[in-house]
Amino acid sequence: MNENYIVELYFKDNIGLNDIRYQDIDKFISENCRILKRDYIFNENISLEHYDPFKLYSYIRYEVEYFDKYLSSQIELFEEIKMIKYKSKLNNQESNNINVSIDQINHIIEKIDDMYYIRKNLNKFTKYIDNNTKRNEFLKELKQLSTLKYDLKRETFSLRIIDIKKELFNIEKTIKEYISLLGLNVKFIINYNDIKIDKTLFDKIKETLIDVLHNSVLSFFESKKLNINDEISFLLELIVKQEKYNLIIEINEKGNNVDINKIYNNALKAKILNVNETYTEKDILLTMLNKNYINALDDLEEKEKIMNFIKLNNIIDELNGKISIDTQENLITYLINIPFKILFIYGLVFTEQNKTYVINTEYIVDTFEFNKENISNLNGYNYYKYKGNNIEYIKLPIDVDEESRIGLLVKTNNKFTIIDVNKKHYFEDLFFNKNIDSKIYMGEVLLKSVKKAKILNIESIIDMLKG
Missing domain, CATH: 3.30.565.10 (Histidine kinase-like ATPase, C-terminal domain)
Structure with missing residues (x-):
């Protein structure tokens, strides 16, 4: 049994819509008490003859994990606030939540994976669509089906994570x-x-x-x-x-x-x-x-x-x-x-030679413009001149594009190493099953773009190449 709080914020009648600092107020609440839910409640008692389109006839209702008199007094310092109401809410998880077994979740995930084969079979019919516009519309729908599969699998899989x-x-x-x-x-x-x-x-x-x-x-x-x-x-x-x-x-x-x-x-x-x-x-x-x-x-x-x-x-x-x-x-x-058998990471995603890879950002200390002229060989080892220091450099054991590179300063086992990857990259929250059989890859993951990517085992790669 956990006790949450319902907090209602009412704004002054003479305050215009543009003068209410929604983001600042929301940021303050978010930083001081975890927001579970946020609703904008419209006041239905305003008659048409008194309705002003530039006025706010609503209030904000939050459900938060913690609230007290001090936080209330701090929010009241915002001059647009007219009144704050808050009360405790007993949150009985057992009555509000439906219990689903792990086996049921796994079964649902397997069924969601079947969508891949449905999409694959539907894709065969594109060659029978002569009209380019219709074909493109059909391909767009297929892509949405792939995105739906990704979202469903991610949301269903999240049920396996404990609170x-x-x-x-x-x-x-x-x-x-x-x-x-x-x-x-x-x-x-x-x-x-x-x-x-x-x-x-x-x-x-x-x-x-x-x-x-x-x-x-x-x-x-x-x-x-x-x-x-x-x-x-x-x-x-x-x-x-x-x-x-x-x-x-x-x-x-x-x-x-x-x-x-x-x-x-x-x-x-x-x-x-x-x-x-x-x-x-x-x-x-x-x-x-x-x-x-x-x-x-x-x-x-x-x-x-x-x-x-x-x-x-x-x-x-x-x-x-x-x-x-x-x-x-x-x-x-x-x-x-x-x-852990199932890993959750915030990954740096990049492509080399039409293959997509991911590096766990926990290892990345810095990113910088990569210049291969800064590489030198000393006693059989490659070093990169980074901010006046010679840091050992290794080339990833994958086929790479030689142009448009960025350098990564990574830290593993309290030691620094320089690597380089394709300059075009982005970041994404990911989860995947760990593969312990490979020294180069930790596993494979389905990205939001519906591409498959391999997770590079940076720690193992560095240990292997440095000897």
């Missing part, structure tokens, strides 16, 4: 209720960026992630029982973010201490470790994720905690991810790294 804010809010609510139930002084915080996560991935890890967070709270509870200081406080932090093409989940427990000797002895007892071998602290901590570790335990609560870790580790392994455990003084960190 990250809503999901993490629900997790926060669950854990805080558990903390309150145990009467603990635990500060629980969640930090995240606005990442796009596929529901199939998130649904696999969500419940087990909550179980592991329960583990952390229970560990705090046990620490409190052993500590005579009732004022002791704990911090539990959940971080969810994207790094490159991976989902990173980090759990930090501050206020807990790990008995590394106890874990080591349990691992020996469970025959996970060998007494004659030497192990690092990280090696010892990771034994808790081994399914045999539970055999060394007698306490049922402790067994349940370890089972949660084992379940999480199995799921992460299934998703080709990794988990690590680290400790510092008074701090335990669980770090989960899961590669």
